[in-house]
Amino acid sequence: MKKKTVLCLMVMLTISAIVNSETHDVNTIFGNAEIVKCPYCGTKKELMNIVSGNTFGAVFWSDNKRKAPMLPQVSPVQKCPHCKKYYFKRKNEHGIGKNTSSERGELTYSEWKKAYNQFMAEKISGKDKADLYFWLIQAYNDYYFRDSNSHAPTKAEYDFFVKITLSFIKNFDWTQVDHPLLKAELYREAGKMQECAKVLNCILYKSLQDFEKDIYNGIKQRMNNNDSKVFKL
Numbered sequence: 001m002k003k004k005t006v007l008c009l010m011v012m013l014t015i016s017a018i019v020n021s022e023t024h025d026v027n028t029i030f031g032n033a034e035i036v037k038c039p040y041c042g043t044k045k046e047l048m049n050i051v052s053g054n055t056f057g058a059v060f061w062s063d064n065k066r067k068a069p070m071l072p073q074v075s076p077v078q079k080c081p082h083c084k085k086y087y088f089k090r091k092n093e094h095g096i097g098k099n100t101s102s103e104r105g106e107l108t109y110s111e112w113k114k115a116y117n118q119f120m121a122e123k124i125s126g127k128d129k130a131d132l133y134f135w136l137i138q139a140y141n142d143y144y145f146r147d148s149n150s151h152a153p154t155k156a157e158y159d160f161f162v163k164i165t166l167s168f169i170k171n172f173d174w175t176q177v178d179h180p181l182l183k184a185e186l187y188r189e190a191g192k193m194q195e196c197a198k199v200l201n202c203i204l205y206k207s208l209q210d211f212e213k214d215i216y217n218g219i220k221q222r223m224n225n226n227d228s229k230v231f232k233l
């Protein structure tokens with residue numbers, strides 16, 4: 001995942017959806033596998049490498065998650081098949097393989113939590129930490145709301161979600177964001193409706209583009225209903 005796309009803003013994602021919608025006849029093109037190497041034991045593995053894709057048919061969610069069938073994404077955190085430790089993909093790239101690979105190295109929610117514990121014990125910081133919080137937020141929403149309706153978070157699970165969500169809000173550099181809709185949305189998902197309202201009140205509604213107004217209204221309506229669930233854009 002490109003960091004700008006991941007961590008930024010609904011705005012950027014939605015714009016890219018609009019831009020890319022004109023190229024939907026382009027098929028996904030797979031390049032030779034990207035090799036990553038475990039920093040703990042040296043075991044290598046080959047990952048899917050998309051040279052060209054597009055967001056045709058993509059579904060966007062209010063936590064910035066994009067599900068694009070023509071642009072599948074490789075997990076930004078990989079689990080070593082040998083020593084079972086977790087590592088950041090972007091920091092452990094090791095060249096290109098001889099064949100293509102369909103391996104995305106996706107983690108289950110339970111694995112994401114183990115990865116979180118490992119990285120926190122290793123005292124990661126800065127952007128790595130903010131990214132990790134953000135991936136956890138999306139993994140939680142995947143597990144409880146997106147991929148299946150059969151799970152309901154326990155109070156302890158929701159408390160954990162609130163903790164990482166507030167930590168993300170605190171650790172992310174919002175100065176680069178003009179209209180922090182994502183910040184308002186994450187406060188809402190964490191059940192902090194007053195904070196959500198404060199952020200919304202600081203956003204100049206008439207300065208928003210139409211699609212941003214839709215997101216703004218979607219957040220506000222749910223906030224007023226005390227609804228903290230992630231939603232489809």
Ligand SMILES: [Zn+2]
Pocket residue numbers: 038039040041042043080081082083084085
């Ligand atoms: Zn390993």
